[in-house]
Amino acid sequence: NDALEDVVGEIPAAYGLPRDEGFRLPYVVPELDGEPIYEHERLQAVDRAALIDKTLTVRSFDELAEPPEDLPQRETGRLFAFDPGDAEGEVDVTYELVPTAELEHITAFTGPQLSFEFAIPEAGEDLVSGHITTTKVPWNQPRYENPADDISDPAHRQELADEYEAIGDPAPVNRLVAAVRQVETDEEAPEDEGVKTSDSSTEKAVLAESDPVAVPTFAGVAVIDDVPAGEHRLTVNGAGEAPYSERVEVTEEPGTDLAGVDGEIALPPSNAAVKLEVNADGTDATLENLAVEDDFGGRLYESRMDGSEAVYVHRGGAYTTEVRDADGAPGAFRVNPAADAEGRVRIENPQTGKASLAGFVSTISEETALSVEAVTDVALDEVGDPVGGITGGSGDGESTETNDGDRSSPTPTETDSGGDGDLISEATGRQTAGVTGLLRALKAVTSAA
Structure with a gap:
């Protein structure tokens, strides 16, 4: 969190995208x-050249399988400077400063204005009118008499306030912050059993329901200022990534609130995303919280919930999905989306309390037993009950044959050399007593649950 706050403190978030940042x-x-507007029959005057360079655009966020890697980084364009000697780089255009008092007789800026070439509802035009009309004359605005009123970014204003007595400290504001990262498979985890997060390769669009204008991330960090106190729905969209949504609480006290899990939001690529649905219809308890945690990547999602909820997860992970009800009682469910071929996993009628947790422990125990079985010579079916002997074999160390001709794994035999009851696999010569004991314990837990 300290690192996140340091990054936010360096970015003038109130003034749009900073220059020279190299973001995509x-x-x-x-x-x-x-x-596309340049292909529409009613917009004959609009062609592809009317838009920004093709290398900077995508046709649709949804149609991309993964974030684009070929977007050029943002870079400095033409450089304007008053004094070329103070400029960093070669100056393209120099300008002079003159007193604005010579222009105060102007009452309005007039001339051709941008407009739509086709009919548009008045409500829609009002939403974007500020972007297509001329600016007002500055000498009728409060900031003309006091330019410091226009310094709205808290970090920028604090820096100037420390240097100049005429500039006051920044007013307290509610600020919502999160670092948006991408989810990918973890090479150190077993196949389809673990993910990790890494820095995003492209910037995202972030929207709080209280503000109709989405903001871009800066170096993967989303900053939304002046958010009213209370609960909000926060959504994040990235090119080639699954959409994200959560309920976030903004506190009454002015300051910084973190979205996501400790200020981190994780997005899987579209081609690896699986929709995890929690269907609360018919659930006895009132569910209020939802969390999803990967075995290797840790907690990736946490949000308040009101009824049914859904979140996209990476297909290569193994997840524990946790819900909590109004009384604080937990419920847990195991989700392995790699085994699902439909692109979605649904948890029906999730319950909280001991029964839910017992079922979760049983599932985890069985999953662990199968993982142990996959790397040893002992199969779960060959292990007897917790107080019995090993079953499934003839007892003399030979493999057994079923009625259909399939042969099971060789049964471990007790050796005379150890004298301590060690079990040795005849196939590999490896000691398996510890493995057998573990499998017995797991089988006991599974049966008890």
């Missing part, structure tokens, strides 16, 4: 009636 921000081609 994909732009979506605008559409009308499902067609």
Whole structure:
């Protein structure tokens, strides 16, 4: 969290994207009636050249299988400077500063303005009117008399306040912050049993339901200022990544609140995303919290819930899904999406309490036993009950044959050399007593649960 706050403190989030940051921000081609605007029959005057460079755009966030890797990094364009000697780099355009008092007789800026070439509802036009109309004259605005009023970013204002007495400290604001990262398989985990998070390769669009304007991330960090106190729905969209949504609480006291899990939001690529649905219909308890944790990647999702909820997870993970009810009682469920071929996993009628936890322990025990079986010479079916001997073999160390001709794994035999009851596999010569004991314990837990 300290590192996240350091990054946020360095970014003038209130002033749009900073220059020279080298970020990759994909732009979506605008559409009308499902067609790119430069292909629409009613927009004859618009062609592809009217949009920004093709290398910076994608046709659709949803249609990409994974985040684009070929987007160029943002870089400095033409450089304007008052004094070329103070500029960092070669100056393209120099300018002079003159007193604005000579211009105060101007009452309005007029001339051609941007407009739509086709009919558009008035409500829609009002939403974007600020982007297509001319600016107002500055000498009628409060910031003209006091330019410091325009310094709205807390970090920027604090830095200037420390240097100049005329500038006051920043006003307290509610700020919502999260680092958006991408989910990928963990090479150190068994196949389809673990994921990890890493830095995002592209910037994302983040929207809080209280603000109709989405904001881009900066170096993977989302910052939303002036968020009203209370609960909000936060959504994140990235090109080639599964969508994300959570309920986040903004506190009454001004300051910084973290979204996601301790300030981190994890997005899987679209081609590896599986929708994990928690269907609360018919559940006895009132579920209020949902969390998803991977065996290797740790907790990846945590949010308040109201009724049924869903979250996208990476197909290569092995997850514990946890719910909590209004009384704080937990319920846990095991999810291995790699075994699902439909692109979604649903937990029906999730319950909380001892029965839910017992079922979870049973599932984990069986899963662990199968994992042990896969790397040893002892199969779960060959292990007897906790107080009995090893079953499934003839007792003389020879393999057994079933009625259909299949041969089971060789049964471990007790050796005379050890004298301590060690079991040795005749096939490999490896000691298996500890493994057998573990499997017996796991089988006992599975049966008891």
